[in-house]
Amino acid sequence: MKITDAKVIVCCPGRNFVTLKITTDAGISGLGDATLNGREKAVATYLEAYCIPALIGKDPRNIEDIWHYFYKGVYWKRGAVTMSALSAIDMALWDIKAKALNTPLYNLLGGKSRERVLVYAHVTGKDLEQTLEDVSKKVEAGYLAVRVQSGIPGLGQIYGVPKGDKPYEPAQKGLPQEETWDTAKYLNFVPKMFAKIRAVFGDDLHLLHDVHHRCTPIEAARLAKELEPFHLFWLEDPVTAELQEGLRLVRQHSTTPIAIGEVFNSVYDYTTLITEQLIDFIRMPLSHGGGITHLQKVAAYAAFYHIQTGFHGATDLSPVNLAASLHFDLAINNFGIQEYMPHQEIVHAVFTPNYHYENGFLYVDDTPGIGVTFNEEKAKQYPYQTACLPVNRKTDGTMFYW
Ligand code: EZ4
Numbered sequence: 470m471k472i473t474d475a476k477v478i479v480c481c482p483g484r485n486f487v488t489l490k491i492t493t494d495a496g497i498s499g500l501g502d503a504t505l506n507g508r509e510k511a512v513a514t515y516l517e518a519y520c521i522p523a524l525i526g527k528d529p530r531n532i533e534d535i536w537h538y539f540y541k542g543v544y545w546k547r548g549a550v551t552m553s554a555l556s557a558i559d560m561a562l563w564d565i566k567a568k569a570l571n572t573p574l575y576n577l578l579g580g581k582s583r584e585r586v587l588v589y590a591h592v593t594g595k596d597l598e599q600t601l602e603d604v605s606k607k608v609e610a611g612y613l614a615v616r617v618q619s620g621i622p623g624l625g626q627i628y629g630v631p632k633g634d635k636p637y638e639p640a641q642k643g644l645p646q647e648e649t650w651d652t653a654k655y656l657n658f659v660p661k662m663f664a665k666i667r668a669v670f671g672d673d674l675h676l677l678h679d680v681h682h683r684c685t686p687i688e689a690a691r692l693a694k695e696l697e698p699f700h701l702f703w704l705e706d707p708v709t710a711e712l713q714e715g716l717r718l719v720r721q722h723s724t725t726p727i728a729i730g731e732v733f734n735s736v737y738d739y740t741t742l743i744t745e746q747l748i749d750f751i752r753m754p755l756s757h758g759g760g761i762t763h764l765q766k767v768a769a770y771a772a773f774y775h776i777q778t779g780f781h782g783a784t785d786l787s788p789v790n791l792a793a794s795l796h797f798d799l800a801i802n803n804f805g806i807q808e809y810m811p812h813q814e815i816v817h818a819v820f821t822p823n824y825h826y827e828n829g830f831l832y833v834d835d836t837p838g839i840g841v842t843f844n845e846e847k848a849k850q851y852p853y854q855t856a857c858l859p860v861n862r863k864t865d866g867t868m869f870y871w
């Protein structure tokens with residue numbers, strides 16, 4: 470089998486997605502998700518200018534060799550842009566292989582370890598009252614796990630809180646918008662919020678929270694310690710993990726489980742965290758972390774250290790990535806949980822999913838391959854629109870992490 474063509478389609482059904490389609494001489498094509506939120510064109514250009522010309526003529530069945538061609542073979546390796554491109558190539562090759570063998574992807578990853586995938590929903594509200602109402606709605610919808618973010622008294626628009634009645638979507642049209650941050654106000658509010666949620670909803674509901682990289686190690690240690698009585702499923706990205714050693718301090722002070730890695734793109738972002746058992750869940754998504762080929766290795770490495778998966782599943786990752794993640798989640802032994810932020814209906818006009826939600830779980834059907842179909846004609850109706858993630862400043866104007 471030979472790769473005869475590959476193309477990148479950037480479309481904007483409500484938000485931007487970058488899709489790689491690889492075509493072969495066997496009449497089989499594969500899809501990969503190359504979306505990097507707010508940096509879509511950088512990945513598209515890298516694929517078009519440097520990767521696609523080198524892909525043509527290669528045998529798509531040799532996934533491991535092609536992976537290393539674009540990793541070891543490339544002098545300027547790692548980084549979000551190049552790894553997102555490599556991830557999309559890898560995903561499309563696995564899609565082709567599974568279609569060629571006429572079997573759903575999970576069969577090539579070891580088969581099913583479970584029939585369904587536990588997911589967590591996003592709860593948001595502009596204040597505590599609205600947040601509690603939203604927890605109720607998600608519980609009514611059958612969710613067994615919820616990630617809770619809320620507006621904070623004294624702060625304006627912040628991460629995780631929707632504007633008006635629209636579902637939360639961090640990227641906004643045009644140049645980055647500015648948000649304001651105050652860690653002291655945040656640290657005072659969050660433990661009170663979880664105390665209230667536990668008091669109202671009891672012990673069984675799994676509760677998660679995303680710090681979004683905004684604490685120093687000692688601040689994160691305080692938060693993780695104060696949240697201990699509420700038994701979180703996880704505390705996500707408590708510190709910016711450019712400095713892996715920062716997690717040691719958090720660990721020394723608390724038994725709150727830690728999840729990290731949605732901005733990671735290689736196993737080398739994780740080595741200290743995994744070998745020193747400083748975290749409990751890896752979150753690096755297939756579409757940014759080197760695809761199925763690399764995540765199989767990272768997930769296996771994590772498993773030896775009692776660490777589970779909890780893949781990133783925000784709406785800025787396309788249905789192709791979500792479906793691929795679900796196959797992976799079904800197959801591996803150390804699956805933990807899957808983030809599930811449903812796409813807007815308009816997204817499904819372009820990408821037809823092969824998964825569905827029911828009572829707290831996602832199910833994937835037995836369509837061969839990854840199983841998502843992509844309607845190129847429809848995609849043309851939704852051309853790319855410039856959109857960026859916000860930037861964040863402290864209340865005195867100092868630039869801060871978003
Ligand atoms: O901010 O995917 O856990 N989920 C998250 C996401 C990220 C976005 C950034 O593109 O932190 O909402």
Ligand code: CO
Pocket residue numbers: 679681705706731
């Ligand atoms: Co996050």
